[in-house]
Amino acid sequence: MIKKVQLPLQTANLVVGFMVWVLISSLLPFIREDIAIPAEKLAIVTAVPVVLGSILRIPLGYYANVFGARIIFLASFILLLFPVFYISAASSFADLIIGGTFLGIGGAVFSVGVTSLPKYYPKEKHGLVNGIYGMGNMGTAISTFAAPVIATQVGWSMTVKLYLVLLLLFAALNFILGDRHEVKVKTSIVEQIKGVYKNEKLWFFSLFYFITFGSFVAFTIFLPNFLVTYFELEKVDAGMRTAGFIAVATFLRPVGGWLADKFQPLFLLMGVFAGLTVAAIILAFSPSIGLYTVGSMLIASTAGIGNGVIFKLVPFYFNKQAGIANGIVSMMGGLGGFFPPLLLAIIHSMTGSYSIGFMAFSQVALASLVLVVWLYYMDRLSLQKDVFNSTAQGIIVTDATGYIKAVNPAFTTLTGFTEDEALGKNPNILSSGRQSSDFYKDMWGMIGDDGQWQGELWNKRKNGEEYLELLSIVAVKDDSGDIVRYVGTFNDITPK
CATH class of the missing domain: 3.30.450.20 (PAS domain)
Known part of the structure; x- marks a missing residue:
C-alpha cells in the first residue's frame, strides 16, 4: 500500500516545493508596493532562488539514494519554514535576497523524486513515471495564479504566512506515508561522480535540460512582471496568463515521457529544439500580445515535452548512478532558468529591447538541434561498434x-x-x-x-x-x- 502511494505523494511534494520556490516572483508586483526595488535589480530578486535550487539538486539527488525520499522531503519542508517566515516579515531588498536564496530548497527537491520513483517501476515505464512526477511543476502555476488573488484580499505578507501551514501539513504527510523501507544506495558521492563525469552523454543531457527546463523556469519568473510592465496588463491577468503557460508545459511533460517510452527519444528532441528555435524567433520580433502568446505557448509545449523526454534518457543511461546523474542534469536545468532573465534584463537596459536576447536564445536552440542530430548518429555508430567488437x-x-x-x-x-x-x-x-x-x-x-x-x-x-x-x-x-x-x-x- 505504501509503495503505491509514493508516486502521488512525491508528485504532491514537488507541487508544494515549486509553489514555495516561486513565491517571491509570484507576489513581486505586490511586494514592490511596500519595498523599494530598483528596476535593474528586479531580475536578481526573482533569480536568486533558482541558484540554490539548482546547486542543491546534486546533494539532494545523492542523499535521496542514501536515506530515501521520505527523510529528504521531510527535512526539506521543515527547513523551508525558516526562509518563508523571514520573507513574510521582509522590509528591505536585502531581506528578499536572503530569504529568496533559501527558498531554493523548494526547487531542489525535484531531484529527490526522479531518483526515488524509478525504483518502484520497470524501465519501460520510467519515462511516463518521471513525466507524471514532473507535473509537480504545476506548483509554480498554482502560486503564480493563486498567490496574487489571495494577496488582493489579505495582503502579500499574510499570503506568505499561509505557506507555513502548507509546509507543516506536507512534513506530517511524509512522516506518516513516506516509504520507510525504500531501497537505499550507499556508494560514496565521489565514486558516483567518477562513474559519470567522463560520459559525454551526461553533459549533452545537461545542456539539453539547461535549455528545455531553463526556458520553462525563465518564463515562469520573467512573464508576470514583463506582462505588467511591457503590455500594461493587470497583475491578476498577468498571473493567469503565466499560469496558463505553466499549465501547458506541465501537462505536456508526462506526454513527453510517454512518447519517449514508445518512440526514439532523440528524434523527439530534434522536434523539441526545432520548435524552440521557431518560437524564439517569433518573440524576437516583439510582436503584439496575440503573437507573443503564440510564441510563448510554443515554448511551453516544446519545453514541456522536452523535459519529459530527457528524464526518460537519464535513468536509462545512468541506472547505477541515478542519484548523482539526476542531480547534475536537473541542476543544469535550474541554472538554465537563472541566466536568461538576467541576460534579458541587461540587454534591455542596454538596447531598450528584448529582441536580441530572444534571437540569441533561438540560436542556442538551433545549435542544440544540431547536437541532437550528431548524438543520434554517434549512438548509431556506437551500436555498430558494439556489435563489431562483441x-x-x-x-x-x-x-x-x-x-x-x-x-x-x-x-x-x-x-x-x-x-x-x-x-x-x-x-x-x-x-x-x-x-x-x-x-x-x-x-x-x-x-x-x-x-x-x-x-x-x-x-x-x-x-x-x-x-x-x-x-x-x-x-x-x-x-x-x-x-x-x-x-x-x-x-x-x-x-x-
Whole structure:
C-alpha cells in the first residue's frame, strides 16, 4: 500500500516545493508596493532562488539514494519554514535576497523524486513515471495564479504566512506515508561522480535540460512582471496568463515521457529544439500580445515535452548512478532558468529591447538541434561498434586494394595477431600455404562475379599453428557500384 502511494505523494511534494520556490516572483508586483526595488535589480530578486535550487539538486539527488525520499522531503519542508517566515516579515531588498536564496530548497527537491520513483517501476515505464512526477511543476502555476488573488484580499505578507501551514501539513504527510523501507544506495558521492563525469552523454543531457527546463523556469519568473510592465496588463491577468503557460508545459511533460517510452527519444528532441528555435524567433520580433502568446505557448509545449523526454534518457543511461546523474542534469536545468532573465534584463537596459536576447536564445536552440542530430548518429555508430567488437566471429575489413583497415577482438583471439600487428598488412599473413594459387584465383573470380564467397580453407595463427576456418567474404560497393572494401568473417572449425 505504501509503495503505491509514493508516486502521488512525491508528485504532491514537488507541487508544494515549486509553489514555495516561486513565491517571491509570484507576489513581486505586490511586494514592490511596500519595498523599494530598483528596476535593474528586479531580475536578481526573482533569480536568486533558482541558484540554490539548482546547486542543491546534486546533494539532494545523492542523499535521496542514501536515506530515501521520505527523510529528504521531510527535512526539506521543515527547513523551508525558516526562509518563508523571514520573507513574510521582509522590509528591505536585502531581506528578499536572503530569504529568496533559501527558498531554493523548494526547487531542489525535484531531484529527490526522479531518483526515488524509478525504483518502484520497470524501465519501460520510467519515462511516463518521471513525466507524471514532473507535473509537480504545476506548483509554480498554482502560486503564480493563486498567490496574487489571495494577496488582493489579505495582503502579500499574510499570503506568505499561509505557506507555513502548507509546509507543516506536507512534513506530517511524509512522516506518516513516506516509504520507510525504500531501497537505499550507499556508494560514496565521489565514486558516483567518477562513474559519470567522463560520459559525454551526461553533459549533452545537461545542456539539453539547461535549455528545455531553463526556458520553462525563465518564463515562469520573467512573464508576470514583463506582462505588467511591457503590455500594461493587470497583475491578476498577468498571473493567469503565466499560469496558463505553466499549465501547458506541465501537462505536456508526462506526454513527453510517454512518447519517449514508445518512440526514439532523440528524434523527439530534434522536434523539441526545432520548435524552440521557431518560437524564439517569433518573440524576437516583439510582436503584439496575440503573437507573443503564440510564441510563448510554443515554448511551453516544446519545453514541456522536452523535459519529459530527457528524464526518460537519464535513468536509462545512468541506472547505477541515478542519484548523482539526476542531480547534475536537473541542476543544469535550474541554472538554465537563472541566466536568461538576467541576460534579458541587461540587454534591455542596454538596447531598450528584448529582441536580441530572444534571437540569441533561438540560436542556442538551433545549435542544440544540431547536437541532437550528431548524438543520434554517434549512438548509431556506437551500436555498430558494439556489435563489431562483441561478435564471436573473427572480422577482418580491408580496403579495395586488399590491405587490412580493421579487425575485431575475436580476430585476435582466433589468430593471435593483435590489431596493431594486423593493420596495414595483407591478409596473406594468415596464409598456411596449403591452398594453391588456382584456389585463390577461383575465389576472387567468384567475388568479382557475385560479390561474395563462402568456403573452407586452412590458415595459420601467429604461433605457426594451422587451423581450418569457415570464411565468408563480401565485397562492399558505393552508390556508383565501385568496390570500396571487403569484409571477411570466419570461425575456427578445426574441432569439427
